[in-house]
Amino acid sequence: METIDSEYLNYFKTHAAQHPELTEADESIMADPWDINEDVLLGYVLSLLI
Amino acid sequence: MSDAKGLLDERLIRIEKAVNLEKPDRIPIFALNSPEVAVDYCGQHLKTATWNLEILRECLPVYYQDMKVDAAFAAFLRCPGMYTIIESQNFVPNKDGFMQHPEVCGMLPSEYEELIKDPFKTLVEKVLPRQYKAFAKPGMLGGLNLAKGALSYLRHSQILKEIDAHCRDTAEVPIISDNMIEAPFDFLADQLRSFMGISVDMHRCPELVEQACEALFPLMLRWGVTSYSGPPKRIPAIFMPLHMPAFLSPQQFERFYWPTFSRLVNTLTGLGYTVALFIEGNWAKFYDHLASLPPHVIGIFEYGDMKTIKEKVGKTMCVMGNYPIEVLNSHPTAECIDIAKKMIDAGAPGGGYIFTTGKAIIRGKGLDLNKLQAVHQYVIDHGKY
Numbered sequence: 001m002e003t004i005d006s007e008y009l010n011y012f013k014t015h016a017a018q019h020p021e022l023t024e025a026d027e028s029i030m031a032d033p034w035d036i037n038e039d040v041l042l043g044y045v046l047s048l049l050i
Numbered sequence: 051m052s053d054a055k056g057l058l059d060e061r062l063i064r065i066e067k068a069v070n071l072e073k074p075d076r077i078p079i080f081a082l083n084s085p086e087v088a089v090d091y092c093g094q095h096l097k098t099a100t101w102n103l104e105i106l107r108e109c110l111p112v113y114y115q116d117m118k119v120d121a122a123f124a125a126f127l128r129c130p131g132m133y134t135i136i137e138s139q140n141f142v143p144n145k146d147g148f149m150q151h152p153e154v155c156g157m158l159p160s161e162y163e164e165l166i167k168d169p170f171k172t173l174v175e176k177v178l179p180r181q182y183k184a185f186a187k188p189g190m191l192g193g194l195n196l197a198k199g200a201l202s203y204l205r206h207s208q209i210l211k212e213i214d215a216h217c218r219d220t221a222e223v224p225i226i227s228d229n230m231i232e233a234p235f236d237f238l239a240d241q242l243r244s245f246m247g248i249s250v251d252m253h254r255c256p257e258l259v260e261q262a263c264e265a266l267f268p269l270m271l272r273w274g275v276t277s278y279s280g281p282p283k284r285i286p287a288i289f290m291p292l293h294m295p296a297f298l299s300p301q302q303f304e305r306f307y308w309p310t311f312s313r314l315v316n317t318l319t320g321l322g323y324t325v326a327l328f329i330e331g332n333w334a335k336f337y338d339h340l341a342s343l344p345p346h347v348i349g350i351f352e353y354g355d356m357k358t359i360k361e362k363v364g365k366t367m368c369v370m371g372n373y374p375i376e377v378l379n380s381h382p383t384a385e386c387i388d389i390a391k392k393m394i395d396a397g398a399p400g401g402g403y404i405f406t407t408g409k410a411i412i413r414g415k416g417l418d419l420n421k422l423q424a425v426h427q428y429v430i431d432h433g434k435y
Contacts, residue, residue, distance in 0.1 A: 003268065004169075004170060004269055005168070006169070006170035007168055007171045008168075039276035040200075040204070041200075042269065042272060042276065043273060043276065044199075044200050044203050044204075045170070045178065046173075046231075046237075046269065046273050047203065048136075048178060048181070048182065048199070049140075049156070049173065049177060049178075049181065049237065049241045050230070050231075050232050050240060
C-alpha cells in the first residue's frame with residue numbers, strides 16, 4: 001500500500017524530530033499514521049474538496 | 051414486501067451476474083439519480099429535506115420502489131448545514147436548497163511545489179481556508195471551525211449510511227456503491243486549480259501537473275481503501291466520477307490523466323474491489339484505453355453509441371448508462387420505450403449490461419417520471435435472457 005508522507009499525517013515523525021528523547025518503542029506505539037482517526041481525518045479533508 | 055430478503059437477494063444476484071459479465075435472468079435496472087429527485091417526486095420541499103434528513107429517509111425508498119429499480123448507489127447529498135457553518139465558497143445552496151458548485155480556484159500556480167512536497171499539508175493549510183472561509187479565522191477559531199465541520203461531516207455521513215440501510219430493508223434495493231474517490235487529475239482540476247486554471251497549467255507548467263498527479267495518487271488510493279466499509283469486496287463498488295477527459299486531447303489525456311488514473315483502477319481492482327466509473331462526456335476517442343483496464347470495472351457511459359461501446363469495451367467492462375434522459379421530457383411514452391428497446395438491443399447481448407440513464411436524474415422538475423416508470427417496465431417485461 002502507498003504511504004503518504006505528510007508533516008500532518010506522520011505526526012510522530014515530525015514530533016520525534018524535535019524530541020530526541022523519544023525511543024523506537026514510543027514510535028511503535030504512536031507512529032501508525034493509519035489508525036482510525038487518521039483515516040477519518042484524511043476522508044474529511046478530501047471530501048471537502050470533491 | 052412479504053419476502054423482502056428473497057427479492058433483495060434476487061436483485062443482488064442479478065446485478066452481480068451482470069457485473070461479472072454474465073447473463074442474469076433479465077437485464078438489471080439501475081437507479082442513477084441523486085437523492086433530491088426522490089424529494090421532488092414525493093412532493094416534499096427540498097430545502098427542508100436537506101436540513102431534515104428524516105424526510106429523505108421517507109422519500110428515497112418510495113422513489114426506488116415506484117421506479118422498479120434493481121439497485122442504487124449510496125445516497126450522496128451535500129448537506130447545507132455543514133457547508134454553511136464552515137462558510138463554503140465551493141458549494142453553496144440556491145434558493146430552493148439545491149447545492150450549486152461554482153468555478154473555484156483553491157490553489158495558486160505558485161503553490162504546485164508545496165503540493166508536490168506535502169500534498170496533505172498543502173490541502174489543509176492553503177486550499178481549505180480559501181474554499182471554507184471559517185477555517186481562515188484567526189487564532190484557535192479556525193481550528194475550532196475545522197473540528198465543527200468534522201463533527202457535522204461524521205454525523206451526516208452516518209445518517210446517509212442509515213438511510214441506505216433503510217432503503218435496502220424497506221424497498222429491497224441493494225446499494226451497490228460504498229465510497230467515492232476521484233482520479234488524481236480530476237481532484238487537481240476540480241477545486242484546486244479549477245477548470246480554467248488546469249487548462250492553462252497543462253501548457254505553462256506541464257511537468258508540475260504531472261508531478262502533482264503523482265503526489266495526489268497515494269492520497270486517492272489510501273482514501274479509496276480506508277473509507278470503504280470493511281474488507282475489500284466486489285460489491286459494493288468504489289465510485290469514481292470522471293470529469294475532465296472529455297475536455298482533453300488524446301495527447302493531454304495520455305500524458306496527464308491516464309497514468310495515475312489507470313494505476314489507481316488497477317491497484318484497487320487488484321486489491322479486490324470493483325470500481326464503478328461514471329464516464330462523463332463522450333469518451334469515444336478513449337475507448338481503447340478503457341478496454342485495456344482490468345476486469346471488475348463498471349462503466350457508466352453518459353454519451354456514445356451503445357453498440358460501439360459494447361463492442362469496444364464490453365469484453366472486460368460491465369456497461370451501463372447512455373439512455374438520454376431528455377427524451378423523458380420531449381418524447382411521447384411510446385418513443386421513450388422505442389429508444390430503450392434499441393439501446394438494450396445494442397447493449398444486452400452476451401450479458402454484462404445494466405440498464406440506466408446516461409445522466410444522473412437530480413431533480414423531478416422538467417422530467418416526466420411516469421415515462422421512466424414505463425421504460426423500466428418495458429425492460430422488466432422484455433429484457434429476459
